[in-house]
Amino acid sequence: MIRLIFYVFLALLIAIAASWIAAHPGEMILNWQGWELRTPFAVIISLFILYTAFLLLFFKFISSFKNINFFKSPARLAQRRKEGLQELNLGWSALTLEDRAAALKHGRRAKNLLANESGPLFLLAKAETPSGRMQYLKQLEKHSDTSAWVKKSRFKALMAENNSSAALLTLHEILKDYPYSRWAQRKIFDLQARLGKWNNARTSLKIAAKSEAITASEDKHFQAVLNYNQAVERHAAADKEQALELALSAVKLDPSFIPAALFAVRSLNASDKTSKAKKILAQSWNAAPHPEMAVLFKETMPTETAEERFRRAVKMTLDNESHIESAHLIADTAMQSQHWREAKAALSALVQKGSATTKTYHLLAQLERQQANDQASAEDYMKKAASAAVNAHWSCKKCGTDQQYYLPHCPSCQNFDTVCWASKSSLLD
Numbered sequence: 137m138i139r140l141i142f143y144v145f146l147a148l149l150i151a152i153a154a155s156w157i158a159a160h161p162g163e164m165i166l167n168w169q170g171w172e173l174r175t176p177f178a179v180i181i182s183l184f185i186l187y188t189a190f191l192l193l194f195f196k197f198i199s200s201f202k203n204i205n206f207f208k209s210p211a212r213l214a215q216r217r218k219e220g221l222q223e224l225n226l227g228w229s230a231l232t233l234e235d236r237a238a239a240l241k242h243g244r245r246a247k248n249l250l251a252n253e254s255g256p257l258f259l260l261a262k263a264e265t266p267s268g269r270m271q272y273l274k275q276l277e278k279h280s281d282t283s284a285w286v287k288k289s290r291f292k293a294l295m296a297e298n299n300s301s302a303a304l305l306t307l308h309e310i311l312k313d314y315p316y317s318r319w320a321q322r323k324i325f326d327l328q329a330r331l332g333k334w335n336n337a338r339t340s341l342k343i344a345a346k347s348e349a350i351t352a353s354e355d356k357h358f359q360a361v362l363n364y365n366q367a368v369e370r371h372a373a374a375d376k377e378q379a380l381e382l383a384l385s386a387v388k389l390d391p392s393f394i395p396a397a398l399f400a401v402r403s404l405n406a407s408d409k410t411s412k413a414k415k416i417l418a419q420s421w422n423a424a425p426h427p428e429m430a431v432l433f434k435e436t437m438p439t440e441t442a443e444e445r446f447r448r449a450v451k452m453t454l455d456n457e458s459h460i461e462s463a464h465l466i467a468d469t470a471m472q473s474q475h476w477r478e479a480k481a482a483l484s485a486l487v488q489k490g491s492a493t494t495k496t497y498h499l500l501a502q503l504e505r506q507q508a509n510d511q512a513s514a515e516d517y518m519k520k521a522a523s524a525a526v527n528a529h530w531s532c533k534k535c536g537t538d539q540q541y542y543l544p545h546c547p548s549c550q551n552f553d554t555v556c557w558a559s560k561s562s563l564l565d
């Protein structure tokens with residue numbers, strides 16, 4: 137309504153101005169190079185209005201023309217997208233072939249063609265070096281479809297910095313989004329165990345076993361490791377009964393887990409539970425013979441005669457008499473009871489098989505001295521011992537660092553359950 141009044145008022149003003157100009161026609165004279173143009177003032181005003189109107193129309197036309205923008209036409213957009221996806225595929229192919237430079241080149245082209253999409257950023261982040269990756273990770277975090285991968289990368293970076301607590305939080309975030317991720321389930325158990333959070337680790341282990349993120353035998357072994365570590369803690373807290381119970385359940389779960397067997401037999405020996413100790417010894421020797429177990433074997437029956445001990449050793453090693461630790465135990469107990477022939481046979485078998493170690497030659501030298509006081513032969517064996525294979529020992533299967541004894545976490549690489557009993561050659565295999 138106001139606008140209408142304004143237009144009526146404007147028309148009235150124009151009419152008044154027009155009639156005034158008509159009443160005062162006047163004349164404009166233009167002189168140029170001898171040319172003379174005489175025209176009424178009203179014509180000049182009309183021409184000026186027409187020219188302004190033309191200019192306005194022209195600029196309007198130009199601006200509407202700009203809005204069409206050829207780059208945004210659907211056909212052009214589809215073409216750019218097609219080219220972008222091609223670049224993306226070329227980039228991933230290059231990355232599979234470990235040609236990172238080509239992957240980065242195609243990734244950057246794809247990024248130009250597929251602006252605001254996560255695909256090219258994902259490729260670039262994968263192809264970049266860890267330091268160059270950060271800029272793309274930040275951009276990728278805004279895309280929900282790649283956030284899981286970003287979190288996994290963050291987890292890896294935190295682990296590399298040894299920031300286990302922050303890494304554990306990131307794992308929980310991932311597991312919230314992907315509760316059935318086997319990778320996350322396994323890692324969360326590993327990290328909780330690495331941090332010594334035994335009860336949390338036990339819960340995570342159950343979840344991982346249920347979804348088959350770990351095998352049934354791994355589940356049993358890990359349960360044994362958790363029980364053993366809790367047994368050690370209970371023992372330190374003077375709760376020996378609970379400690380023994382945990383150690384025994386660890387042996388039951390995995391008789392080949394040497395630390396639990398050693399712990400159980402040591403505890404049983406200390407409380408004179410001889411028959412139970414003998415049972416655990418036999419069971420564990422069958423699964424994984426160990427020299428420290430041979431020492432505990434003697435301590436289980438401290439009052440028996442040398443002959444009785446030799447007979448007991450033969451009986452216990454019946455199922456794996458060719459194992460190097462069995463042969464060493466037989467030779468040792470045979471020498472104590474003067475069964476020279478049996479001692480020699482056990483040790484010679486190891487030499488013939490090529491599996492003799494420093495300890496084998498030491499025992500052979502001892503045999504030569506004790507049997508016939510043959511110092512020359514003993515010296516020969518001692519020389520052979522110097523160049524023989526080293527005895528099996530505790531060593532980290534992840535970083536290869538040797539350890540004095542079993543530890544739940546490797547002191548060098550911090551990994552959980554990687555310190556194992558093995559010979560150098562079997563580690564290299």
Ligand SMILES: [Zn+2]
Pocket residue numbers: 532533534535536537546547548549550551554
């Ligand atoms: Zn290690």
